[in-house]
Amino acid sequence: MIEIKNLNKAYNLGEENGCEVLKGINLTIHDGEMTAIMGASGAGKSTLLHILSCIDRYDNGEYLLDGELIGRMGDARMAEIRNEKMGIVMQDFALIEDFTALENVMMPLDFSAKKRRKKEKRNMALEALEAVSMKEYAGKPVCKLSGGQKQRVAIARGLVNRPEILFADEPTGALDSVTSGEIMKLLRTLNEKGTTMVIVTHDRLVAESCDRIIKIVDGRVQDIA
Numbered sequence: 001m002i003e004i005k006n007l008n009k010a011y012n013l014g015e016e017n018g019c020e021v022l023k024g025i026n027l028t029i030h031d032g033e034m035t036a037i038m039g040a041s042g043a044g045k046s047t048l049l050h051i052l053s054c055i056d057r058y059d060n061g062e063y064l065l066d067g068e069l070i071g072r073m074g075d076a077r078m079a080e081i082r083n084e085k086m087g088i089v090m091q092d093f094a095l096i097e098d099f100t101a102l103e104n105v106m107m108p109l110d111f112s113a114k115k116r117r118k119k120e121k122r123n124m125a126l127e128a129l130e131a132v133s134m135k136e137y138a139g140k141p142v143c144k145l146s147g148g149q150k151q152r153v154a155i156a157r158g159l160v161n162r163p164e165i166l167f168a169d170e171p172t173g174a175l176d177s178v179t180s181g182e183i184m185k186l187l188r189t190l191n192e193k194g195t196t197m198v199i200v201t202h203d204r205l206v207a208e209s210c211d212r213i214i215k216i217v218d219g220r221v222q223d224i225a
């Protein structure tokens with residue numbers, strides 16, 4: 001499904017604060033896999049995840065998604081791919097605290113190229129909340145939820161478009177070990193139902209519960225376990 005060849009990415013090269021972040025990444029992710037991306041702080045994990053999830057662009061190399069070359073695409077097609085195929089769970093939830101769980105989960109549907117009636121969007125959001133066992137909290141403002149509940153809502157928002165692949169940046173980073181275990185169980189259940197998962201994590205236990213671990217060291221893939 002995902003094939004990355006000799007991919008490079010730098011920020012502000014030539015400037016004082018410039019840096020080369022990804023330096024020739026090669027990797028393949030197959031349909032149905034649950035993959036962890038590990039590496040020290042600053043190694044380039046989030047940068048890689050943002051490129052994989054079509055939020056950010058790479059400088060050179062190749063990124064093929066289902067055989068389609070991402071690099072030469074215009075912004076509109078990239079947004080379309082993101083909407084059609086991908087779900088994204090951002091670091092630290094990135095939820096709107098004053099909005100209800102339901103309103104947060106419905107948001108990606110408002111940005112989708114596919115026009116849907118409000119009722120259909122609401123039903124899709126309720127279904128996503130049900131998939132993470134949060135349907136009964138649909139009407140609660142996010143600021144009134146616990147950390148684990150917020151993470152579930154963030155996952156529901158990532159799932160609402162029924163993506164083929166879900167990208168999650170530190171989905172357990174802000175959680176205690178029990179809640180973290182529950183979230184990983186939930187992600188595994190969703191994976192078993194067919195969603196490919198790519199998870200950035202610092203936590204070895206979380207990584208070991210995935211099918212494989214890709215370790216990024218200084219912008220390169222050091223090993224794939």
Ligand SMILES: Nc1ncnc2c1ncn2[C@@H]1O[C@H](COP(=O)(O)OP(=O)(O)OP(=O)(O)O)[C@@H](O)[C@H]1O
Nearest residue numbers: 011012019021039040041042043044045046047048
């Ligand atoms: N938008 C940006 N502009 C300039 N530099 C950036 C930008 N985003 C990231 N960087 C730099 O790129 C490097 C890699 O950052 P990245 O966030 O990908 O690392 P990470 O492995 O995810 O780190 P962490 O585990 O701390 O989240 C860091 O040195 C960071 O300062």
